[in-house]
Amino acid sequence: MKITLSAILLTCFLMGNAQAPFYQVNSGLNAVGNSMISDILPEKKITLITGHYNLSAYHSAFSYGDFIKSENNSALEIDAKNAFSQLDANNDLWLDTEFKTLGIGFRLGKLGVGFQHSLTAFNVLNYPKDLFGLLFLGNSQYIDKEVQVGPQFTGMAYNSFGFGLGYDFGKLKLTGRFNWLSAAAGAQTKNNDVLLYTNPEFYQLRLTTNYELNSSNLINPDSLGESNFISRLSFDGLFKSNTGYSLDFAANYNLNSKTSIGGSIRGLGQINFNTNAKNYRSNKIINYDGIDIGNFITGDSLSLASTIDSLGDLLKFDESNRNFSIRLPFHANFHAQYAISSKLIGMAGMQYSSINDASFTSFTAGISFQPIKAIRLATNYTYIPSAPANIGLHCSFRFWLIELAGGTDNVLAGFDPKSTKYGTGYLGLRWIL
Numbered sequence: 001m002k003i004t005l006s007a008i009l010l011t012c013f014l015m016g017n018a019q020a021p022f023y024q025v026n027s028g029l030n031a032v033g034n035s036m037i038s039d040i041l042p043e044k045k046i047t048l049i050t051g052h053y054n055l056s057a058y059h060s061a062f063s064y065g066d067f068i069k070s071e072n073n074s075a076l077e078i079d080a081k082n083a084f085s086q087l088d089a090n091n092d093l094w095l096d097t098e099f100k101t102l103g104i105g106f107r108l109g110k111l112g113v114g115f116q117h118s119l120t121a122f123n124v125l126n127y128p129k130d131l132f133g134l135l136f137l138g139n140s141q142y143i144d145k146e147v148q149v150g151p152q153f154t155g156m157a158y159n160s161f162g163f164g165l166g167y168d169f170g171k172l173k174l175t176g177r178f179n180w181l182s183a184a185a186g187a188q189t190k191n192n193d194v195l196l197y198t199n200p201e202f203y204q205l206r207l208t209t210n211y212e213l214n215s216s217n218l219i220n221p222d223s224l225g226e227s228n229f230i231s232r233l234s235f236d237g238l239f240k241s242n243t244g245y246s247l248d249f250a251a252n253y254n255l256n257s258k259t260s261i262g263g264s265i266r267g268l269g270q271i272n273f274n275t276n277a278k279n280y281r282s283n284k285i286i287n288y289d290g291i292d293i294g295n296f297i298t299g300d301s302l303s304l305a306s307t308i309d310s311l312g313d314l315l316k317f318d319e320s321n322r323n324f325s326i327r328l329p330f331h332a333n334f335h336a337q338y339a340i341s342s343k344l345i346g347m348a349g350m351q352y353s354s355i356n357d358a359s360f361t362s363f364t365a366g367i368s369f370q371p372i373k374a375i376r377l378a379t380n381y382t383y384i385p386s387a388p389a390n391i392g393l394h395c396s397f398r399f400w401l402i403e404l405a406g407g408t409d410n411v412l413a414g415f416d417p418k419s420t421k422y423g424t425g426y427l428g429l430r431w432i433l
Contacts, residue, residue, distance in 0.1 A: 041175060047432055062086040139203075140203075144199075366379060378395070
């Protein structure tokens, strides 16, 4: 079966993007909490960030290579049965990215003051196994069965303007940051029940729905099969009236000259959407004459527009215009480090993330080595459910007043991206004044 690349990407978007996104652990060089402390309480008088970008992606079930058998002239041959066999009852596919455009921190004795601007986008989606089976294998396998096929989705693109304060008590360092948020777009599902029953005699379909999608400039179910299904974002849209706030906190405590512990919590807040806010709701029982949905997508060709329009028609949304709010993903991090020698430091950490009713936990352990003052190298291992083999490599280079840092929490993704389920990367420039 061949299917166009655009069809695959759009179908994956419809199916979902992640249970609970988490940013790079980066434990080999600096834990999340320590990074926030150094941004607000610089080691010298001033620290200046002039660009820091990171990207994370994760799929809990199969890899790209498990799904795609071959590529030929922008066409993809897929192995839907192999991918289907690797799915859990519910599966996660996600992508998040953050770009710190500018940050500055001042130390005034023991007091620290910081400002930071960043652009963030994330997609978080959980999809049932039977939704994948329905789209790629048809509903004939579900004869005389009622299955849940409703995906959960949360996505946003927003500005963050952060204002932080910190204090150095000696052994204990505390920091807090208030973030004013302005969103260009956002979407979130609610009441994610879509139950499908296929009659064994005439292939009649019965959909029992209690499903709702709130969207502002992101998803347009009225044009599912058209090019404007996913709204185009503009830079001006980042400063619309969809605003909100969030709070972040971090702490670090030196137990002795060699050992320290710390932690952070981030994402305590929400964004309120009132610009182009639309609500699409389906709460009904819908009956259809005999249909095999698999007929829409099997064969050597695919009409993406007719397929997606047909799926949209099945739900029969009712539209309204109510404001809505989306809470940010919540992240909690705990870490500990031990100075083995003046050049060698060991570190371990745990991170918990949650959004809506979903949660996620990861663990990491790493070691950093500083052969000379200007260079620090690090490696770490991160355990993630469904993707346990993640080896990180990190490097920072300091020359004069400039520090350049980059790395990944899974270097294996760079060597064989088609076989991995998790990948990260970051690169940033900092001035130490």
